[in-house]
Amino acid sequence: MRPTVHDIADTAGVSLATVDRVLNDRPGVRGVTKAKVEAAIATLGYVRDVAAANLAKSxxxxxxxxxxxxxxxxxxxxxxxxxxxxxxxxxxxxxxxxxxxxxxxxxxxxxxxxxxxxxxxxxxxxxxxxxxxxxxxxxxxxxxxxxxxxxxxxxxxxxxxxxxGVDNVAAGRTAGSLMGRFLGNRPGPVAVLAGSMRVRDHRERLDGFLATIAEMPVGRAVLPVLEGQDDPKLSLSLVSGCLASTPDLAGIYSLGAGNQGLVAALADRTDLCVIAHELTAHTRAALETGIIDAVLNQDxxxxxxxxxxxxxxxxxxxxxxxxxxxIRLDIFIKDNLPAGPDEDDNN
Amino acid sequence: MRPTVHDIADTAGVSLATVDRVLNDRPGVRGVTKAKVEAAIATLGYVRDVAAANLAKSxxxxxxxxxxxxxxxxxxxxxxxxxxxxxxxxxxxxxxxxxxxxxxxxxxxxxxxxxxxxxxxxxxxxxxxxxxxxxxxxxxxxxxxxxxxxxxxxxxxxxxxxxxGVDNVAAGRTAGSLMGRFLGNRPGPVAVLAGSMRVRDHRERLDGFLATIAEMPVGRAVLPVLEGQDDPKLSLSLVSGCLASTPDLAGIYSLGAGNQGLVAALADRTDLCVIAHELTAHTRAALETGIIDAVLNQDxxxxxxxxxxxxxxxxxxxxxxxxxxxIRLDIFIKDNLPAGPDEDDNN
DNA sequence: GAATTTTTGATGTACGTAAATCAGAAATTT
DNA sequence: AAATTTCTGATTTACGTACATCAAAAATTC
Missing domain, CATH: 3.40.50.2300 (Response regulator)
Structure with missing residues (x-):
């Protein structure tokens, strides 16, 4: 069995009250006595039973x-x-x-x-x-x-x-890296759909993404950022406009929460390489239909x-x-999607 | 405050002992009484204080x-x-x-x-x-x-x-899917390095991988499975042999624990698309140097x-x-590697 | 050496539950 | 209606810790 406060009191040769004073940093204990108690704690390997302690403290x-x-x-x-x-x-x-x-x-x-x-x-x-x-x-x-x-x-x-939270610069780099690999040597620029550049995590993701794209051997243009304010309608119209004006668009990185609008704008276009953030009902469905190629997720x-x-x-x-x-950054593709929409582990 | 057994006894109009009998499935309670107690439990929303219970049970x-x-x-x-x-x-x-x-x-x-x-x-x-x-x-x-x-x-x-554990068929499918996307339309066969086909999880991973490769629009040959018995030396020699005899090899899927040998055989060949299982010191290092392109991991x-x-x-x-x-299947690439080698969360 | 302060001991209650005992009440059987 | 069985109540102890109180001992000061 694990040692208790009683065991400490016995081996230290002091009373229970003194042990309690030492354990809870209460005043009125001489240095010598305190050292004795602490030695007993160390030799016995005592660890406070937090469950019992919390119970007592209520x-x-x-x-x-x-x-x-x-x-x-x-x-x-x-x-x-x-x-x-x-x-x-x-x-x-x-x-x-x-x-x-x-x-x-x-x-x-x-x-x-x-x-x-x-x-x-x-x-x-x-x-x-x-x-x-x-x-x-x-x-x-x-x-x-x-x-x-x-x-x-x-x-x-x-x-x-x-x-x-996650390292958002690393998240952006991960998106850029995947985008580059998925596109290979396919030509065409890529677009970025964000919520707002006034939010720190969005800025950081963009920085990471741009840095990785810039490092690639294949030169690839990144269009000006579309700021959708995480609003479905605005995001939809911005993406639609971009698709219309850029016929050779190769990919889209959606780093904010405008995925509903994004998916609506893409309809059934599975030819673009699309990477989005956060596994939600919308992104999950789009992954399954092939509209979105990868989802980066923070659990x-x-x-x-x-x-x-x-x-x-x-x-x-x-x-x-x-x-x-x-907090880890999860990558999900169609094939490693967790089963339920309400999946989670208490690990 | 949360309701306790005393509250249940009061609202049910029974004694503490009876509540205890109902809660712990002890015999000697009439159906009517039991129902009363259970009703009280439900209305009060009682949940047993596991900490106190464990303390009492010791x-x-x-x-x-x-x-x-x-x-x-x-x-x-x-x-x-x-x-x-x-x-x-x-x-x-x-x-x-x-x-x-x-x-x-x-x-x-x-x-x-x-x-x-x-x-x-x-x-x-x-x-x-x-x-x-x-x-x-x-x-x-x-x-x-x-x-x-x-x-x-x-x-x-x-x-x-x-x-x-993870769904190993899905793990194999994930590997196949990533391999296909990373390779794009680059020609050449892929090799599979396993531990042993007598182990169920290895068989399942292979099945998933082969199925995904077969479904791809670009036809791609998969070489006969190399069984390295999860042994570094054997894996090294098998992979070396394969590299020598197959100059146009495009990728390798290592679905077992032979990654040390695999990495040794590849030396500094970063041109192949390599996907391996389990994030260890070896696979982490190889991800960072570019020898391995993605690691599938079960935490x-x-x-x-x-x-x-x-x-x-x-x-x-x-x-x-x-x-x-x-249990989720994690995908790691160079950019979303968790920081430490002893990373972990108690979540 | 007496008076004072500081330190320690002894003891009890509480937290919420488990588990046991024994007496008494209610239901069932005869 | 009596005897029996089944159910219920009341009470107690325990788990390991926190915290409070009061008395006793030790150390300190005067």
Whole structure:
């Protein structure tokens, strides 16, 4: 059996109360005694039974996820994963809530962050909008002792404790690399459909993509970026216009959330090389019909669970194992699509 | 706060003892009373606090992982993940142990399974060797009430409770599909390097690969399978021989664990399209230098944690959520390689 | 050496569940 | 209606930790 606090008390020759004082950093222990206890802990290899500790503490960790509202399928997927995690995380004494804010609205995001701090939550996860007032709000939360992680899109120099998301430059490079390989020596320019260049993750993906295309031995032109605002209708018209004006178009990289419009514009044109982001109902269907050739995906479930782990660790003052919290970039083609639309693993 | 057993007792108008009897399927409860309790559970939305329950039970779950010995990097990775999971799973009252057996040795595997059953473990995870005596041993374990999951390579008709691993036919199809796209209309045959055709997962991968190649509009020859027995030296010589005798070779699909030999044989030939399985030190390095173009990977950490969850659920008589336990097939190219060699997430 | 402060011990309660015992109530059978 | 069986209630202990209280011991100061 694992050693308990009683075993420590016995081998250290002190009372249970003293062990408790050492373990929980309570005052009133001489240095000598503390050392004795710590030695006993080390020799016995004691590790606190977190389940029992949490039970005794009956502490709950209210965590808030601030997510963009609207019909962005990826964000809705994130929200679904939060709910799913909330269902399972009751045992871990975590209480999750979702606060929707208008997309790209810095003021609303600031209000939501300040509100969460006022509510005394133990942690905040937010999809950051790249604005100085948001960085200031995150700074205030951090100063108030509330850990903050940025989700999906980062905000450097904001005092956020951690970023949960993929390396978006690498994502862009991956898209460029696949595009190059799939096209081979087929001629023609490629187009890029983004949401907005004011969003950091979109900018980073574009940078990576352009860099990889530029490095290729086959020179290939990249048309000016189409900014569809992640809106289905606008994306549809932009892509349609591009198709009409560029008959020799070879491929499209859709790095934002405008895939519904993209797929609508392409109809049944399977001759183009199309690479998109995030596995949703639309992209999945388009992969299966051959309209889209590859989908790059960040697993919403993994991100949510990573955010929860990080926030809990921060709330407890524990270290975060960076390597363990790295979010992978998944590549999906028609043949390795996961089975269900609601696939996920709790791994 | 979450409802507790006391709340159920109150709203159902019964005693704590009766609630306990219903919750733990103990005898001595009339159908009417049981229904009352279950109604209370439903209306209150009670969920058992597993942490408290495990604490009270002070039950431990000894689980055994039976893995092939030897220097197969993927198997060693699996073992490392078991150790890592064991470190974290102390809180979940799971005790993990690894039993190494000679690779492809059915008799040794049978002995290990029977030994685990004799040791009264609560669950067995084993990399199955495709032999009738192994199926029989698994059947004995199952009959003795010990749940068994097959890991990586399945064994149908054996009475195993669950299979933890990827869909290997889909893996082969993915490899074929990528190979076709990467090669485009470049002519030349492709070679296949396998470990052994007597292993089920290798056969399945080959089937998927051949089917996809055959479906392609561009006719492409596949050379006879090279069986390298997952041995570096044998694989090296087989691939070298193939390269010498087939100057117009366009690509190689390595579906087993012979990648060290494969990479050695290819030296610095980056002109071939090479697709391999499992992200190890060798395949990672070869991806980075361009010798290998894509690596298909099953995440050892995910598999181990899935196996643990499934075995615990089976041991407790709980249902397994199949969708949650599906293992994904990762595609890695140079650009989306995860950062560290010991990358992993506990998600 | 007395008075004070600091450190330690002893003890109890709590968290939510499991599991056992024993008495009493209700249902069933005779 | 009595005897029996089946069901239910009340109560207790335990799991490993957290946390509080009060007394006792040790160290420190005056």
């Amino acid at each position: 502490r709950v960790y209210p965590l808030v996820f601030i997510l963009p509202a609207g019909d962005n399928p990826f964000m809705r997927g994130l929200e679904a994963e939060v709910r799913r995690a909330g269902f399972h995380s009751a045992a871990e004494r975590t209480r999750l809530s979702v606060v929707p804010v208008p997309a790209f609205d810095a003021a609303a995001l600031v209000a939501a962050i300040d509100g969460a701090v006022a509510d005394q939550v133990s942690g905040i996860a937010a999809v950051a909008v790249d604005a100085p007032e948001v960085a200031a709000a995150i700074g205030r939360a951090h100063a108030a002792g509330v850990p903050v992680v940025t989700l999906v899109s980062d905000l450097a120099n904001s005092g956020r404790d951690h970023f949960v 919403a479930g993994h991100e949510v669970r990573s955010a929860i782990r990080v926030l809990r660790a921060k709330a407890d003052g524990l270290p975060v194992i960076a390597a363990q919290e790295r | 039950r431990v779950y000894p689980l055994v992982f039976i893995l092939p010995a030897g220097d197969n990097p993927f198997m060693r990775g699996l073992e490392a993940e078991v150790r890592r999971a064991g470190f974290h799973s102390a809180a979940e009252r799971t005790r993990l142990s690894v039993v190494p057996v000679p690779a492809f040795d059915a008799a040794a595997l049978v002995a290990a399974i029977d030994g685990a059953v004799a040791d009264q473990v609560s669950g067995i995870a084993a990399v199955a060797v495709d032999a009738p005596e192994v199926a029989a041993a698994i059947g004995r374990a199952h009959a003795a009430g010990v749940p068994v999951v097959t890991l990586v390579s399945d064994l149908a008709n054996s009475g195993r409770d669950h299979f933890v 050892a950490g995910h598999e181990v944690r899935s196996a643990i969850r499934v075995l615990r659920a089976k041991a407790d008589g709980l249902p397994v959520i199949a969708a949650q336990e599906r």
